[in-house]
Amino acid sequence: MLNYLLQRVATIVPTLFFVSILIFGLQQLLPGDPALILAGEDSDPTVIAHLRTTLHLDEPLPLRYLYWAGGVLKGDLGESQRIKKPVLSLILEKLPVTVELACLAIVIALAIGIPAGVISAVAKGSAWDYAANVFALWGLSTPNFWLGIMLILLFSVTLGWLPASGYVSPFEDLRANLAAMIMPAFVLGNAIAAVLMRHTRSAMLQVLSSDYVRTARAKGLDEHVVVIKHALRNALIPIITLGALELGTLLSGAVLTEQVFTIPGFGKLIVDAVFNRDYAVVQGVVMFTASTYILLNLLADLGYFLVNPRLRG
């Protein structure tokens, strides 16, 4: 077991190395002199010269990468050119909002996706199966920013039930926080629910045709017990791993959802940075996102390993 853990952890080192090269390489895509672009065309020559020194722009490329990667390893993702604050502290400041949004979205995705997948598999070929498949196709084909706008139109503009935008901290007013977050969380969870539904249906169909489920039925167990206790418990194992791959969708979706609902989170940070040409923030956010994604996938793999007795044996 320890060997597996060490091997799995070791695989993330080269991946992180190549991620860092990729993200550092983004800066090379900037047309022209990076110092001039970062400082702005009308900047003082001394500011440009200062930037050139601090960013080591006069050094050869491999050396610049080493300076940058060394900083990243120490938690220094650079400094925002506009706000003049360390990028990491900006990310950590915005992160709780996005984490709350992501957690609510996951809860909604699980609450819709898994029951829909189970019902679809148990009642294969029925109207329920058809409806669940239509729901999955709808979820996969709807652009979440458009769904957000349509929900604002219905629940905020027409019915006046929920606020159209903004954010209230749960520590200030939990009720107002949930009212502000329920629509964005649904928008974000919708597409993931569709993917989870498809994974659950496929895993359940496989498990329901296995020998031990047939044995459980032959023993005369109640169908609910067979489906939930025997089939779903085993079908959940691949769902954990496949579901973890959707974390990327969650992070990408958060960028758009936060933009539609004006939520001051991590996603809005990257979009604002793009328009303010705050490239250090863009690089920092991508590096942070990729590292988080890699770590969460590692945790999901370890979770898969722990819940699957055949791998532990």
Add this chain to the structure above:
Amino acid sequence: MAAIAADLPVYRELTPGQRVLRRLLRRRAAMLGLCVVTGFIALAALAPWIAPYDPLQTSWSAIRKAPTAAHWFGTDEIGRDVLSRVVWGARASLLAGLVSVCISLALGVPIGLLAGYVGRGTDALISRITDAMLACPFLILAIALAAFLGPSLTNAMIAIGISATPVFIRLTRAQVLAVKVEDYVEAARAVGNSHLRIALRHVLPNVIPPLIVQATLAIAAAVIAEASLSFLGLGQQPPAPSWGSMLNTAKNYIDNAPWMAVWPGLSIFFLVLSFNLLGDGLRDALDPRHI
């Protein structure tokens, strides 16, 4: 005996391609998807003749007018005809979908073929780079690339194409690994064919079917990605029509001009849904074991 044989109907054996086509034609959902996609392609190609107005023509007397007989989908915040902009916007979406997937195929297939066929160090290096690209969420990588390249439809297509490439590298590599141990590849090697010829003439044609399925589904993802980048202001630049940028403007007028948001959103939804239906149908037709 010969007379009996002559009376029997002759059954012509179908080629694999014909069998796939027959299975695809039987799938009503896939056929519906194909029809809608064809409809959108026709709309995009014939936009100058179909669109009732110039998509850039403003009219200060027709600002944010609800749908009428003169303007079926209403008008926008500077009096432009929404229907004409939706029709012209189909061009940007389809172009982005097709071009970015072509970029992904042009990069991903040769690199995946190289990794799978050559193996060892080359494979390990390519696989690690692919893992690194896959670790960056698709849209976030596309946003970062579009930000550094500069906002435009061309750069958005390049960004989406590059971001979607690792999926094609991985798929091609996996297929090549399965195909290269087949007897016919061994036979091609035994008769003295060069590696390049084996890879291109014997291996590549046999990895194409799953790539077609993936490409169809990737077009759907690319259409959404282009709309997302345009919605964020990183794709098609105003005043040129694009469904994503139309939605970006529409969200500011949702309380008094909801039609501005409804039609471009529905267009994205139907185009993406159709590509998804077609992709699912192709997958089922190419792999009948798929549930």
